[in-house]
Amino acid sequence: MKKNAEQVETKNDEQELLKRYISGDKEAFQELVRRYKDPLYAFLRRFLNQQQLVEETFQETFLQLYRSRNTFEKDRPLRPWLFTIAANKARDALRKQQRHETISIGTMGDSADLSINDVVNSLTSYDVTPYDEAEKTEQAEKVRDIIAQMPENLREILILAYFEQFSYKQMAEILSIPIGTVKSRLHTAIVFFTKKWKSSTADENY
């Protein structure tokens, strides 16, 4: 079902690293980069889906993390903070691109028009699993298309909840929104994705 979260080192080890990172120790920072590079890279790739943007945002995120070490509270976990920076940088990157290419990124209201129950119940053949590699590749392409079509605010919350498995509270902190908004936005994202996914698989069936 869900992917496991990045394996977390022992708490003491992490605290020690954070202390050294705050004091400006480069080696400690390198270790933190090594530790969080994969989950951050995966998040950016899913969210931005453009290699150049992903690489730029990845670098900017870690640079910002280093620059703002003096404002970081060492008793708090680093991961939500890193993703807060990353989400902000990713949004900035998309807006910058939008200004250049005049492509609408769009956002969607936080309340869904349909309930999740209505949408998931409309799925008729949910037990279909692709067998061969060609089918898998085709489905991956469709999912990427749907994610690309998703408004930015829905896309980020779906990825944070599904792939990164942040709690509602952590997501509220990362996105600077109330917990109630997190829930309603997540519902909307699920409804959006499910509807699109259903319609794309229905096309395939026909």
Add this chain to the structure above:
Amino acid sequence: MRTLSKHQQDILLDFYFDCAGQEEADTARQLLDSHKGAREFYDKLNHSLTALENLDHQEHASCPDHLVEKTLEKLYSHQSITESIKTDRLNQLLADENHKIVTKRQSFWRSFAEAVSVAAAIVILSGVFVPVTRQMRAQAWQTACQANLNKISQGIAQYAGDNQGTLPSVETKAGNPWWKVGSTQPQNQSNTRHVWVMVKRNYVNPKMFACPGNCNSRSLPALEQEKIQSMPDFPDRRYITYSFQLICDTNKAVLPSSRTPLMSDVNPIFEKCVKLTEDYSKAEFNPVKLSEKLLKVNSSSHRGKGQNIMFSDGGVKFTSQRVLDQNDDIFTLNGRDTYHGTETPSCDKDVFLVP
């Protein structure tokens, strides 16, 4: 099949995203075990969202090494640039300091600006403090003046007690120049000669007749006791800055039984009408015609704010009113508007405090 409520859907959703509390998680598990619709909802939700896993298909799940290297490279170059900027700035500042011409003289404009700001501060502070201290000083003088009049009042009471209820007085007659303070001529008897009796007979210290609020009486040399005995009056106007009930008939100089003004701060109407010459016997009185202003002006001893008045019952009161009971102005005579310095009241009830 029972339909799922919104609340049950929310519980299942929270459970799916590992965001449910212990209680919610138990409820979700119970629902999945017992509710067919819940099971179906959960499976379909799972099926729909599992499609998201395709996002990572054929993609590099892990971060490429070159990206990490690039990031760290950028960090170090950024850091060295920042450090070199800091070092450059420091060197620049040090160089600037070394090139500065050290001089003991400050620039004219700097000194001028400092001086102006200090002067401005002094002006502002004095604007605040001077009026406050002036007011406090005036209040203190007013109180000291009241104390003087109290002492004189005690002296008068004592004198009256020793002299069958009479006021201190000397032989006099109506028409004498009551303004000629300090005259030694027997025929020129000022109104101050009566109270001088109390000084001569040690009822009151002569210092008590100088109001501290009156600028003329400050820093006066003390009078020697021997000289006092040989003098018929206060040496001059500076030694008595109070005005006393005009006595023109010694036989009528009796301490009034009813509350009557006996003495006050200097009468403001006749303060400046005496023209002094080297020969005091030739001093002249400039006739005064009452004007609207003169009818309202208060004694100068307390900045024109009012005057202390001593009454025959011993009471002393500071007031800005000159007209007291029975519509009588204590500084003027009823029905008279021109004065030559020899006028007398037409009746006993017309209080006239002079000079």
